[in-house]
Amino acid sequence: xxxxxxxxxxxxAIQRELVGARELTLELPAGATIxxxxxxxxxVHPALAPGRASVRFARNTDYAATDTPLADGDELAIIPxxxxxxxxxxxxxAAGAAGDAxxxxxxxxxxxxxxxxxxxxxxxxxxxxxxxxPADGAVVAFLGVTRESPGTPxxxxxxxxxxxxxxxxxxxxxxxxxxxxxKVMAEIADEIEARFGVTRLALVHRSGIVPLGAxxxxxxxxxxxxxDAFAAARYAIDETKARAxxxxxxxxxxxxxxxxEPAREGPAL
Numbered sequence: 001x002x003x004x005x006x007x008x009x010x011x012x013a014i015q016r017e018l019v020g021a022r023e024l025t026l027e028l029p030a031g032a033t034i035x036x037x038x039x040x041x042x043x044v045h046p047a048l049a050p051g052r053a054s055v056r057f058a059r060n061t062d063y064a065a066t067d068t069p070l071a072d073g074d075e076l077a078i079i080p081x082x083x084x085x086x087x088x089x090x091x092x093x094a095a096g097a098a099g100d101a102x103x104x105x106x107x108x109x110x111x112x113x114x115x116x117x118x119x120x121x122x123x124x125x126x127x128x129x130x131x132x133x134p135a136d137g138a139v140v141a142f143l144g145v146t147r148e149s150p151g152t153p154x155x156x157x158x159x160x161x162x163x164x165x166x167x168x169x170x171x172x173x174x175x176x177x178x179x180x181x182x183k184v185m186a187e188i189a190d191e192i193e194a195r196f197g198v199t200r201l202a203l204v205h206r207s208g209i210v211p212l213g214a215x216x217x218x219x220x221x222x223x224x225x226x227x228d229a230f231a232a233a234r235y236a237i238d239e240t241k242a243r244a245x246x247x248x249x250x251x252x253x254x255x256x257x258x259x260x261e262p263a264r265e266g267p268a269l
Contacts, residue, residue: 003030005072007037013175013247014080014156014258015055018047028070034059035066037076054081054155056263058245061180063265077177081154081260083248084241111202112185114178119204120215127202127220136200136222138229142237144217146172146210150250154258161257169250172216176207177245184244188236191267198223198232205246239267 009024016022026040034057042049056079057064063079070076111127124141132139148168153161185203193199200222210216217240221232240246242264249256 004028005030005032005070005074007070007072007074007076009037009041010075010077010177012078012080012177012245013249014051014154015048015078016175018051019045026076030072032070033066034064034068034070034076037070038066041078048078051080051156054262055079056265058177058180061177061183063263077180077245079177079245079263080247081258082242082244082263083174083246083260084238109199110186110189111204112182112189113204114176114181114207115204116207118206118210118214119218123204123215123218124220127204127218128222131200131202131220132222133200135224136229137224138222138226140221140226140229140233142217142219142233143215144237145215146212148212150257151248151259152261154260155262157258160255164250164252164255164257167252168212170212170253171251172210173249173251173256174205174207174210174216175247175249176205178207181205181244181246185240188239188243188267191239192221192232192235195235196223196228196232198228201232201236203236203240205240205244207246209251242268 004027006025006027009026011019011022026037028036028040057066058077058079059068060075121143124143128139128141150169189201189203192201198221202220204218206216219233219236221229223229248259250259
């Protein structure tokens with residue numbers, strides 16, 4: 001097969017820092033795969049090579065296997081370890097600020113958002129008011145906030161984490177692939193409906209810097225029965241942390257450490 005293709009490569013978090021750029025353009029032979037693109041990328045930027053076991057790939061905002069063919073104009077996102085990491089077995093892999101889904105009879109059925117602006121516990125009440133109906137006997141709300149104790153460093157960040165051992169975290173910094181993150185969060189909401197029958201769900205995540213004690217994620221699940229609402233809220237936080245392309249750096253007085261584990265490409269079994 002003759003000819004060449006040009007693709008846009010997007011880099012995030014650890015990979016972005018190693019290369020010193022958020023985007024690159026690669027020229028590849030027609031018929032090239034994601035694996036071919038990675039080989040070309042590390043030939044130019046060998047510092048990326050040690051991270052191969054920890055990265056995942058997304059073609060045009062969908063997680064994709066390395067043998068996936070690429071086409072001219074494709075976007076290839078290099079997905080380093082995400083904020084929560086993979087903590088369960090996965091099924092086969094499968095920009096904006098907000099997405100609201102309307103139910104057939106009018107009320108908002110689901111909310112997924114990435115927000116740059118700060119929010120606090122008052123958002124939980126606001127979301128509950130928007131979502132809850134007289135049919136709901138349970139409203140479960142969850143707020144994730146920045147704590148001072150550090151988490152598990154992402155692969156390759158162990159030495160930097162050791163340098164900050166014993167120090168308190170002063171803030172978190174979230175980096176997001178916004179279009180893909182909203183897409184994954186919407187998929188999680190669909191899975192919650194299929195698994196637990198819960199349609200009235202809000203999932204809101206911060207981007208940018210989140211100081212100590214401030215909120216980074218808000219979840220509200222409304223359902224007729226409490227077991228379903230609790231299960232929906234737990235599934236929403238666990239799957240978002242494991243799958244959404246959202247990266248978390250713990251900031252210290254004199255540096256930062258990226259946190260997390262390799263992204264899980266599909267829902268937990």
